[in-house]
Amino acid sequence: MKQYDIFVDSVWGPSGTGEYFDSENPFTGKAWAKIPRCDANDVDRAVKAAYAAYDKGPWAEMTATGRGALLRKLGDLIAENAELLADTEVTDNGKLKAEMYGQMQYLPQWFYYFGGLADKVEGANIPIDKPGFFNFTQYEPLGVVAVITPWNSPLLLACWKIAPALAAGNTIVVKPSEFTSASMLEFAKLVDRAGFPKGVFNVVTGFGQDVGSALVEHPKVARIAFTGGEIGGVKVYEAAARGLKPVSLELGGKSPNIVFADANIDNAVRGAVAGIFAATGQTCMAGSRLLVHESIHDEFVEKLLALAKTAKMGNPLQSDTTVGPVTTRPQFEKVLSYIDIAKSEGAKCVLGGEAAKRAECGDGWFVEPTVFTNVTNDMRIAQEEVFGPVLSIIKFSTDEQAVEIANDVMYGLAAGVWTQDISRALTMAKRIRAGTLWVNAYRVVSYMTPFGGYKRSGIGRENGQEMIKEYLQVKSVWINTNKEIPNPFVLG
Numbered sequence: 001m002k003q004y005d006i007f008v009d010s011v012w013g014p015s016g017t018g019e020y021f022d023s024e025n026p027f028t029g030k031a032w033a034k035i036p037r038c039d040a041n042d043v044d045r046a047v048k049a050a051y052a053a054y055d056k057g058p059w060a061e062m063t064a065t066g067r068g069a070l071l072r073k074l075g076d077l078i079a080e081n082a083e084l085l086a087d088t089e090v091t092d093n094g095k096l097k098a099e100m101y102g103q104m105q106y107l108p109q110w111f112y113y114f115g116g117l118a119d120k121v122e123g124a125n126i127p128i129d130k131p132g133f134f135n136f137t138q139y140e141p142l143g144v145v146a147v148i149t150p151w152n153s154p155l156l157l158a159c160w161k162i163a164p165a166l167a168a169g170n171t172i173v174v175k176p177s178e179f180t181s182a183s184m185l186e187f188a189k190l191v192d193r194a195g196f197p198k199g200v201f202n203v204v205t206g207f208g209q210d211v212g213s214a215l216v217e218h219p220k221v222a223r224i225a226f227t228g229g230e231i232g233g234v235k236v237y238e239a240a241a242r243g244l245k246p247v248s249l250e251l252g253g254k255s256p257n258i259v260f261a262d263a264n265i266d267n268a269v270r271g272a273v274a275g276i277f278a279a280t281g282q283t284c285m286a287g288s289r290l291l292v293h294e295s296i297h298d299e300f301v302e303k304l305l306a307l308a309k310t311a312k313m314g315n316p317l318q319s320d321t322t323v324g325p326v327t328t329r330p331q332f333e334k335v336l337s338y339i340d341i342a343k344s345e346g347a348k349c350v351l352g353g354e355a356a357k358r359a360e361c362g363d364g365w366f367v368e369p370t371v372f373t374n375v376t377n378d379m380r381i382a383q384e385e386v387f388g389p390v391l392s393i394i395k396f397s398t399d400e401q402a403v404e405i406a407n408d409v410m411y412g413l414a415a416g417v418w419t420q421d422i423s424r425a426l427t428m429a430k431r432i433r434a435g436t437l438w439v440n441a442y443r444v445v446s447y448m449t450p451f452g453g454y455k456r457s458g459i460g461r462e463n464g465q466e467m468i469k470e471y472l473q474v475k476s477v478w479i480n481t482n483k484e485i486p487n488p489f490v491l492g
Contacts (some may be wrong), residue, residue: 001318003020004185006205007191008046014208018329020036026325044414047146049425057198071111071118072427085104088182092154094326110163114163117465132480138362141169142170144221147165148224148226149161150229164470168468174188174202174204176205183378213230227284228251236405237247250462252456254289255288256289257272257289260402263418274443277308284413289377301350308351328365339354346379347373367389370391373393375394377408404427411455411456413434425440450466
């Protein structure tokens with residue numbers, strides 16, 4: 001079994017506790033790696049190292065151009081090691097090799113993009129209204145950024161935060177999910193090889209109550225960037241508020257994928273399958289509520305079931321596997337419980353609806369791709385995030401009804417619209433309350449454009465040019481060129 005160390009102050013070693021916990025392979029259901037179990041003392045050591053690197057030394061003195069060069073070098077190392085990183089993630093979280101390798105091949109772009117932006121954040125010369133004064137603004141890093149990441153796309157979602165935070169001149173302490181820590185520790189080896197100064201990047205591993213809370217509440221942490229479940233997000237937000245710390249929270253979703261009567265049905269079927277069964281439904285942007293116009297409902301469902309039945313389950317490292325296991329045992333049990341809830345509420349299960357018993361699934365945590373019809377939007381299966389391969393199909397009759405159903409949920413992360421009518425597409429883009437809306441596509445992201453949610457799907461955005469300023473603070477500088485100081489008892 002592989003045994004990992006943590007990376008603190010540019011030194012590899014065991015946690016202060018000397019303890020380890022097992023990371024399990026979702027395909028085999030067996031432990032494959034030992035991860036250090038850190039505690040608050042490890043967190044304190046990591047944050048202090050990060051703060052020292054931010055406050056003084058080579059990183060604090062480095063130009064923005066120099067930071068950009070290091071980020072681009074890290075991007076090159078990620079590209080060179082994409083297969084190793086992908087295999088580690090597949091072993092740790094059970095997602096498909098094809099998807100994770102694709103993510104790792106794309107991941108360097110975040111470091112090229114934000115590396116290029118590092119020396120292009122400019123202050124301004126303010127034509128101030130006070131005679132004899134010169135005023136300008138400059139942007140400065142916040143300090144230590146705590147990055148807390150989930151288990152479904154560990155490195156991709158972490159690097160959405162890491163790349164802009166480092167480009168802005170901050171230092172980092174990462175706490176990966178206890179279910180999928182291995183790939184972040186492999187990533188830290190690349191950071192080390194890239195030559196980042198001592199203490200700039202640190203990784204502590206363990207559980208929320210031992211590590212996550214201590215990290216969020218540490219007085220020298222200046223900002224928190226979190227992706228995960230709503231319950232965890234609320235806890236982070238509450239703790240950050242006590243320290244008056246800025247946060248970004250990318251949380252859950254119950255995204256509508258809306259198919260209108262004029263849609264290209266074959267394309268929309270593929271988009272619906274991609275929206276829910278790709279990544280085994282374990283994605284915050286999953287199109288788990290499929291809204292289908294009543295006039296095409298039966299034809300659409302028939303075609304969707306035909307495509308879904310072609311899913312090949314099994315070893316996620318094999319190139320022809322299309323649906324992998326659920327990443328964690330608790331999540332596997334949660335998905336099955338929601339299937340039971342849906343059946344009890346009167347939804348009609350027309351595909352799947354149980355744990356997979358196929359021989360090729362072995363002892364892994366597999367759930368059959370599951371489709372429910374006769375779903376109404378007030379059912380729990382339509383309102384609560386399942387985070388698994390479970391699709392709810394809801395009929396609608398008018399555009400107005402589609403908008404009402406789409407918005408009638410506490411989340412607002414993403415949405416899809418399938419139509420050939422550009423007027424309808426633009427109207428839906430305006431009226432649907434979601435941070436991302438795709439037209440005739442689904443589940444597409446880029447380092448170039450913001451991503452984040454409305455309502456309980458989170459706070460803030462990631463990606464895009466503007467996001468580097470999320471990791472900066474602006475300072476106003478006044479220079480008095482007057483020869484005399486006026487009355488000191490009166491505000492200037």
